[in-house]
Amino acid sequence: MEIFERLKAAVPDDWNAYVGHPFVRGMGDGTLPEPAFRHYLVQDYLFLIQFARAYALAGYKARSLADLKAASAGVSAIVDTEMDLHVRLSERWGLSAADLESAVEARATVAYTRLVLEAGMSGDLLDLYTALAPCMIGYAEIGTALAALPGGLSPDNPYREWIAEYSGEGFQEAAQAARDQLDRLAADRLTEARWPALVDLFRQATRLEADFWEMGLTLAE
């Protein structure tokens, strides 16, 4: 059984609370209040910077050239591509690049990103990619689920662009690569003695990702 599936199966309630959060459901049926989405977009920009740092950390931690190349591609995908896409999407929602750059990290943004970075630094690549999994692999799962809803991708849904991106081929492939990477790392480094701590880390990361949706919904700072 895939390691990612084992991790999800270990914390089903936390996982479902994350992928089925009201913010997510609101994107799926188009009922999410627009200010919530705007607040999310701003924080997600700040999140991406820390996320890129996490991939840079993976490069530092790499023990093989293959791992190093994978991490380098991850950083580059974020800082050279995703952030530009994010800026353009945000513009269509009325947020300027200056709005994004001058924003202050909300608590929920700090909590999840620093957990990931700290777990990755004090642990190993298996810890780091486990902490990133709710984001990388979870967003792909959410994208697929929302795209399958009746109105998910309909022209009426103001969130169709977000759904299209995360359900799209590019992101789905990246998520599959993250699953494979996790399996390779687990094959090399997972022992049964480590399993409870790994589940605990996955649970923390999943809860803090759910808090990120909640932060969007409540406009929390």
Next chain:
Amino acid sequence: MEIFERLKAAVPDDWNAYVGHPFVRGMGDGTLPEPAFRHYLVQDYLFLIQFARAYALAGYKARSLADLKAASAGVSAIVDTEMDLHVRLSERWGLSAADLESAVEARATVAYTRLVLEAGMSGDLLDLYTALAPCMIGYAEIGTALAALPGGLSPDNPYREWIAEYSGEGFQEAAQAARDQLDRLAADRLTEARWPALVDLFRQATRLEADFWEMGLTLAE
């Protein structure tokens, strides 16, 4: 002007929200609900473990034998003394060592501790001690303020022991040492170009410390 005073002066509202949080006021006049204090005690135990790791990190980051000794004394004070005191105080509040050891970190505990550890790792000792300052120096300020209240240390106040500890000579001296350490580090490493980022870090740490009180008060997990 002392660097700690400059930092506080830069974020007065955040600082006052932290040192004057309802949880703090409730300890001062004895009206804090006891379950809130118990919840705080459990999380503070988990906090202390991460806090000791932060001092260990300061030892790794040390560039002089004096800094290394100071960090080593910091770790030892926590793992060899404070944690035992904490266990005994918790016992008097009906919490066993097993209760503490089996507890799960609340979000607020994760958020503040990982911010400190990550800022200290990616930054330098000045960043690390700045992120620790709301805790080390702030608790001393709170202890002094509460001890000066009419009933702060009265036998009727269920929180007199906590107040006595943090207003006591030992902790006050440790806080003064932390102030001096911060001044020495700032003399060596602070430039005006770094100041805004340092204030930002202090503000984040202060807000997350206030969230720690809020977590106690609301019994949040």
Next chain:
Amino acid sequence: MEIFERLKAAVPDDWNAYVGHPFVRGMGDGTLPEPAFRHYLVQDYLFLIQFARAYALAGYKARSLADLKAASAGVSAIVDTEMDLHVRLSERWGLSAADLESAVEARATVAYTRLVLEAGMSGDLLDLYTALAPCMIGYAEIGTALAALPGGLSPDNPYREWIAEYSGEGFQEAAQAARDQLDRLAADRLTEARWPALVDLFRQATRLEADFWEMGLTLAE
């Protein structure tokens, strides 16, 4: 005065011993024994992997998106371009990719790379780029000096390709960018109190780079 020039001026003997090492002079006039160059090529391959990790570390340590992008470009330049060039150059010297990949790090390779990584991790970006400067900026200086020699780039010189690469526009621009980056970091973070430790680090790095030439010359393992 440029920070890099200040650093060189602080340790002139160490710097001259590095850029004027017999290995370097032997490349310039074509008298370097070929086994020495082959040994160097193998170790330089292993060096590049650690060097890429150092840029990944710079990405993790970055505080701004600009610094993050610069570090990401640095990693990518090594793992996506330089290492391929290195493999092809090595092939022309009779070394297969398998020879490179199966090689064991010599002591001199371990010493310099781990100094850089450790200084960068326990210090800040200014420390990291200072430790990298003898490599990045020093190689450009050596390339320029050797290209200016009468027979440096002549078809008779077996080392003309190496000299052409490091005296070429691409590498010279990268070295200039490294100089500018160092100046920016120093403007933000250098204090007079830090100067002696920074010189010490630069001196250590320069000596260990000279040892790297010596390792090539003596075929040391």
Next chain:
Amino acid sequence: MEIFERLKAAVPDDWNAYVGHPFVRGMGDGTLPEPAFRHYLVQDYLFLIQFARAYALAGYKARSLADLKAASAGVSAIVDTEMDLHVRLSERWGLSAADLESAVEARATVAYTRLVLEAGMSGDLLDLYTALAPCMIGYAEIGTALAALPGGLSPDNPYREWIAEYSGEGFQEAAQAARDQLDRLAADRLTEARWPALVDLFRQATRLEADFWEMGLTLAE
């Protein structure tokens, strides 16, 4: 089979070159030139500072309170006890505290200590303690072997004090604790996939420890 014994058995030649180095044999029969020992004492002082940082790093990396306490005791043993002993031993050899404090790290000191710190930071506690094992456990093995020699501890041997310290009960117990710690970590985290890299790290560390003796013998800087 104990993990430390497995590691030694994997690199017998490197291990024997380290524990049977001419510097070691010269201490055993009292023929080591005194300037070599003085040079060693100075560098060993600088080594101890980095060694204490390595234990501080172990504290940062700790996942349990027991590991954190063990690391804290390790740092404290060095900075509060061993370094004082070292200063007093050095004084009897004509070296003042100022001589020690003003000394510059030799290449061999840099190489071993930075390998350990970097392996421990980018890896996990198993990597860190494996890299420290040639020092902690190897010195105990050397001490025992030299004490068993006919004149090892005789009043005529100028090196009897060194031999007595490392063959003494205190250090032997510390070495046994390090062996046990390594076994516990291996039980939790060692997989067969990790074994070759762990052996490689142990081999590198062992060679760099042998280089440390060589540095003493040749008075290398």
